[in-house]
Amino acid sequence: MNLNNRCLWAASALLVGCDAVAATLGVPGDFATIQAAINAAAPGDTVEVSTGTYRENLVLADNVDVRGVEVARTFLEARDTELPVVTGTGVADLLFANFTIRSSADGVRLIDSTGITLASNVFDALDGIGVFVGTLSSVEIVNNVFYRNNVSIDRFTTAAPVTNNIFSENSFTVASSSIIPISPDFDVSYNCFYRNSDLQQSGVDAGLGTIFQVGNPQFVDPAAQDFHLRAASICIDAGTGNDVIDDSVADIGAYGGEFADAMPFPVNQPVASDASSSNPIVYRIDVEWDANLDYRVTNDAMPGGYKLWYELNQSGPPYNGDDAGGGTEPSPVPVGNVTTYTLENLAPDASAPSVPTLVSASPQNNSVRLDWNRAAGAGSYRIYYGVAEVTENTVSVGDVTSSQVTGLENGTEYSFAVSALVQPTYYLSVTAVDNTTNRNESDFSAEESIAVGSPVEGLLSNVLKATPDEVTPYPDLPDEGCFIATAAFGAEWMAEVRVLRQFRDRFLLTNLPGRAFVGWYYRAGPRAAHFLQTHAYIKPGVRASLWPLIVFAAFLLGAGPVEVFGAGLCSLILLLVLVRRRIRWPELSRSES
Amino acid sequence: MKTLRSQGKLSALQTIQLTFGLLIMAAATSSFAADEVYRAPRWSLELKGGQFEPDLEFYEQFYGDDRSTYWAVNGAYRFNNWVELGAELGYSRDSGQGTLGDGGSLGGKVNYTLVPLSVYVNLRYDRSFNQLFVPYIGAGIVTAWYRQEIDRQPNREGRADFGGSARAGLQLLLNRLDPRGADAVRAGERFKALVFVEAQTFATEIDGIDLGGQNYLLGLRFEFD
Numbered sequence: 001m002n003l004n005n006r007c008l009w010a011a012s013a014l015l016v017g018c019d020a021v022a023a024t025l026g027v028p029g030d031f032a033t034i035q036a037a038i039n040a041a042a043p044g045d046t047v048e049v050s051t052g053t054y055r056e057n058l059v060l061a062d063n064v065d066v067r068g069v070e071v072a073r074t075f076l077e078a079r080d081t082e083l084p085v086v087t088g089t090g091v092a093d094l095l096f097a098n099f100t101i102r103s104s105a106d107g108v109r110l111i112d113s114t115g116i117t118l119a120s121n122v123f124d125a126l127d128g129i130g131v132f133v134g135t136l137s138s139v140e141i142v143n144n145v146f147y148r149n150n151v152s153i154d155r156f157t158t159a160a161p162v163t164n165n166i167f168s169e170n171s172f173t174v175a176s177s178s179i180i181p182i183s184p185d186f187d188v189s190y191n192c193f194y195r196n197s198d199l200q201q202s203g204v205d206a207g208l209g210t211i212f213q214v215g216n217p218q219f220v221d222p223a224a225q226d227f228h229l230r231a232a233s234i235c236i237d238a239g240t241g242n243d244v245i246d247d248s249v250a251d252i253g254a255y256g257g258e259f260a261d262a263m264p265f266p267v268n269q270p271v272a273s274d275a276s277s278s279n280p281i282v283y284r285i286d287v288e289w290d291a292n293l294d295y296r297v298t299n300d301a302m303p304g305g306y307k308l309w310y311e312l313n314q315s316g317p318p319y320n321g322d323d324a325g326g327g328t329e330p331s332p333v334p335v336g337n338v339t340t341y342t343l344e345n346l347a348p349d350a351s352a353p354s355v356p357t358l359v360s361a362s363p364q365n366n367s368v369r370l371d372w373n374r375a376a377g378a379g380s381y382r383i384y385y386g387v388a389e390v391t392e393n394t395v396s397v398g399d400v401t402s403s404q405v406t407g408l409e410n411g412t413e414y415s416f417a418v419s420a421l422v423q424p425t426y427y428l429s430v431t432a433v434d435n436t437t438n439r440n441e442s443d444f445s446a447e448e449s450i451a452v453g454s455p456v457e458g459l460l461s462n463v464l465k466a467t468p469d470e471v472t473p474y475p476d477l478p479d480e481g482c483f484i485a486t487a488a489f490g491a492e493w494m495a496e497v498r499v500l501r502q503f504r505d506r507f508l509l510t511n512l513p514g515r516a517f518v519g520w521y522y523r524a525g526p527r528a529a530h531f532l533q534t535h536a537y538i539k540p541g542v543r544a545s546l547w548p549l550i551v552f553a554a555f556l557l558g559a560g561p562v563e564v565f566g567a568g569l570c571s572l573i574l575l576l577v578l579v580r581r582r583i584r585w586p587e588l589s590r591s592e593s
Numbered sequence: 594m595k596t597l598r599s600q601g602k603l604s605a606l607q608t609i610q611l612t613f614g615l616l617i618m619a620a621a622t623s624s625f626a627a628d629e630v631y632r633a634p635r636w637s638l639e640l641k642g643g644q645f646e647p648d649l650e651f652y653e654q655f656y657g658d659d660r661s662t663y664w665a666v667n668g669a670y671r672f673n674n675w676v677e678l679g680a681e682l683g684y685s686r687d688s689g690q691g692t693l694g695d696g697g698s699l700g701g702k703v704n705y706t707l708v709p710l711s712v713y714v715n716l717r718y719d720r721s722f723n724q725l726f727v728p729y730i731g732a733g734i735v736t737a738w739y740r741q742e743i744d745r746q747p748n749r750e751g752r753a754d755f756g757g758s759a760r761a762g763l764q765l766l767l768n769r770l771d772p773r774g775a776d777a778v779r780a781g782e783r784f785k786a787l788v789f790v791e792a793q794t795f796a797t798e799i800d801g802i803d804l805g806g807q808n809y810l811l812g813l814r815f816e817f818d
Contacts, residue, residue: 362700362701363693363700363701364700364701364702364744364745365701365743365744365745365746366745367745404745406745410694411694467693467694468693469693469694469697469700470693470694470746471690471691471692471693471700471701471703471743471744471746472691472692472693473691473701473703473705473741473743473749474649474651474652474654474655474656474689474691474692474703474705475649475802475804476802477739477741477749477751477799477800477802477804478749478751478799478800479747479748479749479750479751480750480751480752501747505747522750
């Protein structure tokens with residue numbers, strides 16, 4: 001926006017005493033969409049857009065500024081990719097700044113619009129035209145980043161100065177598809193150029209206009225939309241005008257000039273590890289994070305640094321921890337220009353959770369299923385059970401409200417109770433701070449949490465008693481499982497039959513071929529069993545033929561992995577020998593004849 | 594000589610088996626009585642579902658109520674307009690409890706699955722292609738596979754002995770209500786779609802325990818050549 005016009009407008013509003021005081025309309029706080037805010041704004045108002053991704057095709061309004069709060073994290077994408085993300089037709093006197101425009105064809109299209117300022121935006125990989133300036137328009141294109149676009153700027157007018165911008169890896173930088181083309185060098189100054197296809201000659205980079213830089217702008221991390229500059233960038237202090245962030249000569253790019261947002265890029269999620277010692281007990285946490293490579297943070301001569309924020313048992317800001325360093329290092333801890341830090345002498349503690357109510361203890365075969373009500377503040381539970389005393393045995397379970405206690409003796413009455421536990425947990429975040437006099441600070445990193453210290457246990461619940469026992473289903477039907485063996489050995493509870501059933505459950509039903517065999521056996525078995533029952537004289541022979549299988553099954557059931565492998569190997573060798581002998585038989589018979 | 598009469602009155606199972614035998618004889622001789630003008634489609638497929646009420650006396654005590662859901666599919670062949678031979682596979686599954694120890698208190702979790710298979714003969718009163726209502730009765734033989742899954746115990750599974758089944762129902766011809774819908778399925782062919790209600794009773798025992806009961810079903814029937 002033309003600042004002189006804006007000042008005049010504000011002054012005249014004051015002079016006439018009207019109520020047209022410029023307002024700031026927040027998105028999404030006040031309005032769900034940017035366009036809704038623009039439509040509701042009065043001349044002189046500013047639409048301020050919080051971080052996030054907005055899929056809209058904006059139509060600008062007269063004298064209504066539109067600004068993102070943080071270039072790197074305020075994204076604009078076209079809802080209809082056939083249309084530009086931003087269109088201004090016949091509008092005047094406005095600032096459009098601090099957005100990253102991506103995932104679209106065309107970025108900003110301005111027709112018959114005057115007094116427009118496009119500042120501190122990033123045009124990231126657009127398939128069409130980043131900025132189109134039509135005839136009868138006047139637009140200042142200042143301190144933007146054009147990165148990997150098809151066409152960065154297409155000008156139909158000479159009233160579109162291009163200043164302090166970075167053009168990196170675009171197909172076309174400053175073009176003019178007008179019938180009367182505007183020279184790409186016209187009114188282009190203080191820009192930085194790097195690997196733009198239309199400017200490279202025999203692989204050598206070149207620039208446009210006057211007083212330009214050619215070389216790698218050294219973005220921090222373009223893939224993460226962090227277009228801050230590293231310390232080695234040639235764009236630092238190479239622009240024209242003043243830099244609002246550090247009050248020096250303006251940097252070229254989105255983070256220089258008078259409209260740049262001052263917030264450093266957030267640090268990645270830190271990694272915390274428990275570094276406590278047991279003798280003597282000292283609780284400490286090692287925290288590590290990736291460096292923010294913005295030159296205003298890493299500057300060797302006058303570095304910025306980081307703040308470590310923490311709080312015990314409370315997730316999310318404001319991170320009001322106060323126990324680190326034995327109480328001498330309240331959150332946030334200004335840790336300086338380092339990327340690791342140890343929070344020492346912590347005092348992890350937690351309020352005891354409330355008492356759960358044990359609702360039911362349902363006996364089953366050799367086990368009892370417990371159900372209880374969730375206790376406020378609980379992070380996990382501990383089950384107590386025993387015969388004489390309920391505290392004879394304990395089992396720790398997670399954050400659940402039912403569990404099965406197994407390994408119990410049928411016919412014995414057990415007592416059960418449950419208690420809730422809470423684990424002291426620290427929640428951590430890191431912010432980056434730049435080296436300016438304002439000490440600009442980034443947003444919080446993603447949060448890290450870590451459990452430290454011993455769980456705090458609440459009181460025992462009510463006690464319930466239960467006697468596990470074998471369950472008889474209704475109706476009490478027979479299991480015709482091992483048909484032939486049952487028929488041969490007389491009853492299914494015979495030891496031999498039990499061995500075969502265990503073999504079936506452990507070695508056959510656990511794999512596809514085994515299940516197929518069992519399926520076939522269940523179809524054919526009853527007929528064979530019936531035949532055996534009606535021809536008792538065959539039973540001894542069947543029993544004898546089953547014995548090797550029973551012995552083999554018993555061996556496998558009692559064997560470890562090594563024995564099982566050995567048995568399998570022996571079987572394989574035996575099979576191979578038999579196959580070889582079978583192959584040779586015809587040869588033998590021929591030779592004999 | 595020991596006859597059915599000499600044992601007193603016929604049991605339900607014997608009645609069903611006797612009826613089934615009579616129906617088989619009827620099927621074998623029924624071609625003489627076939628309608629010479631109208632010939633019903635030969636094949637049919639039925640999909641049906643509803644309620645199964647087992648004859649087990651204490652079923653409600655162990656499974657919460659005295660019924661469970663029942664699904665079945667069957668296919669049949671028409672010898673003529675009024676006799677068909679079919680086979681039906683059903684499925685019922687319920688969850689409940691068992692008894693702990695020696696008939697003690699309720700406990701444990703038991704899933705009871707029953708898969709009855711029956712072969713039956715139906716007598717159908719079906720005199721024309723556009724007859725709106727078709728009543729039918731039938732009888733057959735049945736067996737059932739069962740499985741009882743008990744938490745933390747081995748499953749029990751097996752098959753019950755052959756028993757008898759009887760059924761009766763009333764079918765409504767959907768072609769009459771929506772001719773275009775029927776044409777859309779099999780345009781230009783003899784195809785009938787019917788919706789029906791059916792009641793069944795069956796008995797199949799294992800160790801003296803009758804796993805049968807009564808089914809009340811709603812289904813769709815498709816007839817085609």
